[in-house]
Amino acid sequence: MRFFYHSFRYYRRIGKKGRKEREVHMEEEAFWIKQVLAGNKQAYGHIINKYKNPLYATILRMTKNPQDAQDLVQEAFIKIYNQLGKYDQKGAFSSWLYRVAVNHCMDEFRKKSSQIKQAEINEASAVNTKHPEVILLKKEKNRQVEKLISTLPEDERIIILLRYANELPYEEIAETTGMPLSMVRNKLHRAKKKMRETVKKQGGYYNELSNGG
Template identity: 65%
Template sequence: MDEDVAFINQVLTGDKQAYTHIINKYKNSLYATVLRMMKNPQTAQDLLQEAFVKAYEQLPKFDQKGSFKSWLYRVTINHCLDTLRKKSYQVKQEEIQDEQLVNAASPEIIFLKREKNRELERLIARLPEQERLILLLRYANDCSYVEISELLHIPLSDVRNKLHRAKKKLRTKIEEGGYFDDLSKRG
């Protein structure tokens, strides 16, 4: 029996503390996903907390046929998409704080790398919603194509095609030049 299923069974039999293990296991990767969707750290924290509550309430509906990770991501992504739709929430292009870069040679190099990362975030944010989600799930959260297919309820071939299309669009934007291209030549 998988660890997630064991904790789920404990929760369903009344041990509410077992849910803490699930939260601790998935909170960082889910937060990264929500943050990239919402572009606002405070909103991301709030929505993640709401998604964990929603998942807790819906645990009896988890049929244990598919992976719990996929199910939990689906609940979280749906909650974010519902929030965006219901409130007509305008996703702000707020800067996401980068983690401290280590082993950088100089403050100038650190600055240039951060700028490259910010520009890449901006380019990714301009992708269509589903392409952006697929790219995020694949590379930021290490989800397999099959998991992404399950999460987004789309055929596996669509996952491959949309991921290919998203990467091609990013490459084209980078090759077109501009600020990102200048940074890549310097750094």
């Protein structure tokens, strides 16, 4: 019995220490954020130094390309700096920062995906000029899928894009977003169900994201 009592006291001390450290980190972050918003650009260096390595690791998992990851991290920090005034300080700053960065990556992936699709369509149209209706249908289908994805809540939209645009496995999506694996699966299922129901209401046939899990 004494063993369990001492173990409980030990873990309670550890828990208190962890909470205290988190509070100190939050106070430091709040100070540097306030400094940046007051016009002290050098203060932003403290935020960059704290998050650049974990953010790079996150984006590298998404891109699988070190150079692309470096470029996206730099772009993300510029976007975070420009949007810092929108952070309401109600939630964790780290969650807000990662959300801005991941959203930026998703925007870039969408642009790149659209460019690739357009190149494929152009190539197909050059070969298949006898059937222009096929090209038009393909363009329209791409637009419909992008429109469907844009109607989803932010967290579901990110998961859909990570899964299908980046072809990340569930485990890596969980690591990238910081969500439990079960939550990733549930949100992905929910997002696909919403998209399927939307298409059915519009009298269409849903099969774009049915395959691949």
